Amino acid sequence: MEYSKSLERLKTIMDELRESCPWDKKQTIHSLSPQTLEEIYELTDVITNEDWKGIKEELGDLLLHIVFYSKIGAEQGQFTLGDVIEGVCNKLVNRHPHIYSFVTVEDEKDVKQNWERIKQKEGKKSILSGIPQTMPALTKALRLQEKTKMVGFEWENTEQVKDKVDEELKELEAAISTENQKDIEDEFGDVLFALINYARFIKIDPERALEQTNKKFIRRFQAIEEMASAQGTSVHDMTLQEMDALWNKVKESEKMTK
Secondary structure (H helix, E strand, O other): OOHHHHHHHHHHHHHHHHHHOHHHHHOOHHHHHHHHHHHHHHHHHHHHOOOHHHHHHHHHHHHHHHHHHHHHHHHOOOOOHHHHHHHHHHHHHHOOHHHHOOOOOOOHHHHHHHHHHHHHHOOOOOOOOOOOOOOOHHHHHHHHHHHHHOOOOOOOOHHHHHHHHHHHHHHHHHHHHHOOHHHHHHHHHHHHHHHHHHHHHOOOOHHHHHHHHHHHHHHHHHHHHHHHHHOOOOHHHOOHHHHHHHHHHHHHHHHHHO
8 A cells, every 4th residue: 555645545535424424424523522532542541551553543543533623624614634734734843943943952951942932922821821721630730830840930859849749748637637628629639739740850650650550450459359259259248358358469469470
């Protein structure tokens, strides 16, 4: 196959589906939106697992959605797929003056700072304005911190961030003692925000770290369920102490297989 013709083939298929398929004819930008979000989560899953075959497949699904939105945009007289591609090309050239113009940069930090300055010139009123309001809270906190870092709003070292975590934990404990649920929630949010900051400083992606822990928890608890079943019982009929004993067995088994 001549891969240079693949995009045109996909566009042609999209045209045919939009013309002839009852389901595809019915779709709007609004009906596609939750499905697009699902595709992004599926892509994130396979990236986390470093499943390259899955990544290729999910990227194809996401590309289909981009072509689909562009088809609807063309029908509405708003834009075409060519406009979408040309727009991002122009944006990349404009925001990389160190490649396509005469600006000099020393490192990645300079590149990011230039990027933010250019966005401001393009009409962004705040360096935080490009962060989607609907972005999951953990990821949003990370992006907020990364954005403000670009203008120097940043701790100097890891120890300072660790001290901030300890400070926020103490404030949470004080709020818990008041039994004021609103204050407890506020302080718990501050603890999470500080921990995400700490993750950045120790070079950890907090989203990836938490997802790995989620997967570990699922794996271990499902192992408990299997062990309980092998013993002729169910987790529904076990005490916490009995389940905890099986949990420890699973942990020890994992250590032995490492």
